[in-house]
Amino acid sequence: MNVLLDIEGLLKSYGGNPVVRGISLSLHAGACYGLLGPNGAGKTTTLRLCLGLTEPDGGRITLAGLPVPVAAREARLRLGVVPQMDSLDPDFTVTENLIVYGRYFGLRDRDIRARVPRLLEFAGLASKAGERIQSLSGGMKRRLSLARALVNDPDIVFLDEPTTGLDPQARHLIWERLKQLVAQGKTLLLTTHFMDEAERLCDRLSVMDQGSIVASGSPRELIDQHIEPDVIEVYGDGAPAWHETMGARLADRSERVGETVFCYTRDPRPVLADLEGRRDLKVLHRPANLEDVFLKLTGRDLRD
Amino acid sequence: MALLPRAKDWRPPRISPRFVHVWRRNFLVWRKLAIASLLGNLADPMMYMLGLGLGLGALLPEVNGTRYIVFLAAGTVAYSTMNSATFEALYSAFSRMQIQKTWEAIMNAPLDLDDVVLAEALWAASKSTLSGTAILVIIWALGLSHSPLTLWIIPLAFLIGLTFACMALVMNAVSPSYDFFLYYFTLIVTPMTLLCGVFFPIEQLPSALQSVSRALPLYHAIALVRPLVAGRVPATPVLHVVILFVYAAASFHIALALTRRRLLN
Numbered sequence: 001m002n003v004l005l006d007i008e009g010l011l012k013s014y015g016g017n018p019v020v021r022g023i024s025l026s027l028h029a030g031a032c033y034g035l036l037g038p039n040g041a042g043k044t045t046t047l048r049l050c051l052g053l054t055e056p057d058g059g060r061i062t063l064a065g066l067p068v069p070v071a072a073r074e075a076r077l078r079l080g081v082v083p084q085m086d087s088l089d090p091d092f093t094v095t096e097n098l099i100v101y102g103r104y105f106g107l108r109d110r111d112i113r114a115r116v117p118r119l120l121e122f123a124g125l126a127s128k129a130g131e132r133i134q135s136l137s138g139g140m141k142r143r144l145s146l147a148r149a150l151v152n153d154p155d156i157v158f159l160d161e162p163t164t165g166l167d168p169q170a171r172h173l174i175w176e177r178l179k180q181l182v183a184q185g186k187t188l189l190l191t192t193h194f195m196d197e198a199e200r201l202c203d204r205l206s207v208m209d210q211g212s213i214v215a216s217g218s219p220r221e222l223i224d225q226h227i228e229p230d231v232i233e234v235y236g237d238g239a240p241a242w243h244e245t246m247g248a249r250l251a252d253r254s255e256r257v258g259e260t261v262f263c264y265t266r267d268p269r270p271v272l273a274d275l276e277g278r279r280d281l282k283v284l285h286r287p288a289n290l291e292d293v294f295l296k297l298t299g300r301d302l303r304d
Numbered sequence: 305m306a307l308l309p310r311a312k313d314w315r316p317p318r319i320s321p322r323f324v325h326v327w328r329r330n331f332l333v334w335r336k337l338a339i340a341s342l343l344g345n346l347a348d349p350m351m352y353m354l355g356l357g358l359g360l361g362a363l364l365p366e367v368n369g370t371r372y373i374v375f376l377a378a379g380t381v382a383y384s385t386m387n388s389a390t391f392e393a394l395y396s397a398f399s400r401m402q403i404q405k406t407w408e409a410i411m412n413a414p415l416d417l418d419d420v421v422l423a424e425a426l427w428a429a430s431k432s433t434l435s436g437t438a439i440l441v442i443i444w445a446l447g448l449s450h451s452p453l454t455l456w457i458i459p460l461a462f463l464i465g466l467t468f469a470c471m472a473l474v475m476n477a478v479s480p481s482y483d484f485f486l487y488y489f490t491l492i493v494t495p496m497t498l499l500c501g502v503f504f505p506i507e508q509l510p511s512a513l514q515s516v517s518r519a520l521p522l523y524h525a526i527a528l529v530r531p532l533v534a535g536r537v538p539a540t541p542v543l544h545v546v547i548l549f550v551y552a553a554a555s556f557h558i559a560l561a562l563t564r565r566r567l568l569n
Contacts, residue, residue, distance in 0.1 A: 051412060053568060055312070072416075073320060073416050074414065075414075076412070076414040077414045079412075081412035083405070083408065083412065086405075087405035087406065087409035088409075089333075089406060089409075090404060091333040091336065092333070096332070100325075100328075100329050100332065103322075103328065103329075104322060104326070104410060104414065105322075105414055106325075106414075152413075
């Protein structure tokens, strides 16, 4: 299969502080690959290294068949980027943003203009072609950033937290568009800390923490391999006491976070039986999800 | 605060011909505001030139054999070009680099920082050429000079603008905020304006200050422009052009190294 991005043993530190510690991954054509991690895990630095915007201290990157950072500029001809912070040109209209950006790829104005209607259609901005950027909502701006990233018809698109800061409607629209892109054969690499985003979109995920990949696989594989299949959440004033006397013993694994107890287990029956009739406790029994895996692998401590 | 460039930041620039589209981007934005921008560029130097030229000129006998307003007009061409390039490469470039993230967007496309910095320098030089030329048009219109030699001032304004744009980009690279640029004006631009013969001949200064003046780029800019306005070929044109080039090239290299240190880490 065609490998669009190949990273091997990537290392990067800032002032002696390692930020990326030996990351390796391969992106095959037509896949949606997710880098999942808490803030400060090294996701954005990894993207910057792949773009050739900073030099690695060690390791090897090949993007679209070219070595990075040596030939990063040429490799980016085949790439689209949706940055974490919108960097649209506030002095231009929606259409001008696309035309000016397309020129950076050496495209002729005529060819870009031919693409603009389809890009705007895709981004749901067909009626906004002549609008100034200031008049767009956050969701529209993000969709325009996505359209801009597609102006050169790239083989691979990097998306750095594409839906951070958007409301649910806007997020769902972006997800739907990203799925369309994958269906069209585009390859996506996205960073996120939203589990539902990763679970819905990504064929393959790597969970990053403190600069390393701590687990990789499809969302299903990660859940199957790293966590007990059943989760029972117990809330209420009596939950901590119940946890100490019963919960910790009955579940395969359990933890208490404030007034909530999480029980992870392969057999939920003993736990549920014990909770039967405890009207002072609220109980939620659900299948394990990616968020459980994520919290198990990266811990519950706050990252800022 | 600014960090010192690393050895690799000093590597020579690698430019893609696509850099020209970054210049075009800035031009397109400018075109939207062209009239206001040109008037803004003209108003300030015009007021100085006419106010001081007529007011002060009435009190003064001829300066170095020319009317004071002609003497001042020549200085104003260079001064106005310098100011225009400096403002563009400080405030405007800083907004594009730091506030609007325009540079970042461009560097996600197949263009490098080297392309962006070169395009910014050439853009600021282009814009300042218009400012210098606008003053030149006033000079023609007021009949202060009729010499065809003054046409040479247009390409020279580009070189003068490029020199001051590159110097300003050094400041841009190390500046934490807009406020920092005030130091550059207070410590560099204003003293240079007063020392280099915009308003009065440098021969009026003590000889030590005259030596300082001769080392500064604005002195060489004025040494080229003033004789041309008077209808004469400058005495040592190649020397002045070479010195401006050296200032431009050295500043560009330093600005590029410092900007690489700032953005590519």
